[in-house]
């Protein structure tokens with residue numbers, strides 16, 4: 536017991552010296568000086584580890600975390616494979632949904648039968664018949680769609696089998712259990728959404744209100760399918776990071792906290808605002824093959840930007856924003872470019888933050904690198920629209936941007952209020968003056984409500 540408290544005091548003393556030093560350095564220096572020191576959380580009893588309370592029992596963080604990483608990596612790969620399926624025009628080759636069937640057709644008769652069934656649908660008689668698609672060509676596109684479905688089911692197995700094992704062994708805590716059951720339900724729904732999307736490509740487009748009458752899946756359903764894959768990926772990555780990264784309390788002290796809160800605010804603005812919109816318009820652009828609409832950037836044909844002439848007057852106005860190829864492409868790329876500019880501006884703000892932890896700073900530079908790369912690939916997709924590997928790479932780039940944003944958000948996630956209370960409470964007892972000074976030093980506007988509330992409670996001595 537005594538040992539525990541002496542360790543506690545040492546930690547707080549170290550913390551106090553750090554904070555005091557930072558206060559003085561801040562006072563006498565006008566240049567941004569990046570200062571940071573971390574705790575050793577394994578030895579420090581004032582660190583709370585919410586993981587073991589809410590996610591998994593002690594000692595099982597890594598096994599469950601790596602399982603979630605492998606699931607997210609599989610979702611990453613199936614998104615790329617799904618993109619290739621769309622770009623190689625293979626997605627409508629399997630005209631039935633048989634979740635219980637696994638293998639490819641076994642012999643020539645079965646292949647012929649599948650091909651005959653495919654011939655009944657518009658993609659064949661309006662498009663591929665003229666191009667002279669034979670049985671070998673059909674086998675090629677069928678194989679790609681089949682692989683997409685099989686990989687999807689394998690991901691289902693990769694989820695269910697270890698999940699059941701972890702449940703049986705009692706590794707999982709209630710909060711993670713709930714999240715994983717929700718993820719399982721959402722993942723299963725993704726299969727249904729996939730078929731719902733494919734079905735929309737098997738109908739005669741003349742009977743729909745869609746603008747483009749060539750056989751293809753509905754861009755709206757494609758957007759739902761794509762978006763939910765990104766959500767599943769994002770949730771998986773977030774949960775995995777929760778388990779595999781050390782508790783935030785281990786890297787953050789009172790001086791770091793305000794800067795982390797500022798960076799969090801900066802990131803949440805883009806994560807909740809422009810990024811979801813870019814992704815949405817990215818899916819619309821893919822769904823309507825918008826990359827063919829205009830192949831120069833930054834200009835739009837002969838113009839600097841969209842003009843009134845680019846809008847179609849013979850369709851409902853709103854449809855211009857979802858199906859007019861040129862409008863959708865230009866909106867997507869403009870949002871992407873705007874995002875890059877905002878991220879650059881944010882980079883300057885991040886540079887000025889003196890008390891960020893190094894990992895948070897690096898995470899921000901990673902976002903900038905990912906966005907720059909993504910913009911270059913996006914431009915490539917517009918300049919060379921028939922090269923299908925470029926849009927396929929753009930999908931990998933989009934997932935990388937998402938990952939980097941999630942990683943950065945995770946590095947400056949909220950601190951357990953109990954940790955903050957401990958730090959503040961101990962400091963208030965040990966050195967009331969330093970405590971007062973520190974409370975003034977915080978920029979109250981930048982702190983989250985929970986952090987402010989916890990501080991106020993202590994400040995008022997409740």
Ligand code: HEM
Pocket residue numbers: 618761813814816817818820821822824825826832864867868869871872874875906909910912913914916917926927929930932933936
């Ligand atoms: C950070 C910025 C960007 C992000 C996060 C982003 C994300 C995306 C996403 C998620 C898609 C849909 C991919 C899919 O089918 O699953 C997409 C498609 C597309 N994006 Fe971007 N994008 C960005 C910037 C740009 C820029 C600046 C351009 C052009 C200059 C561009 C051009 C395109 C094109 C042409 C497509 C359609 C590709 C296809 O037909 O498959 N993107 N983008």
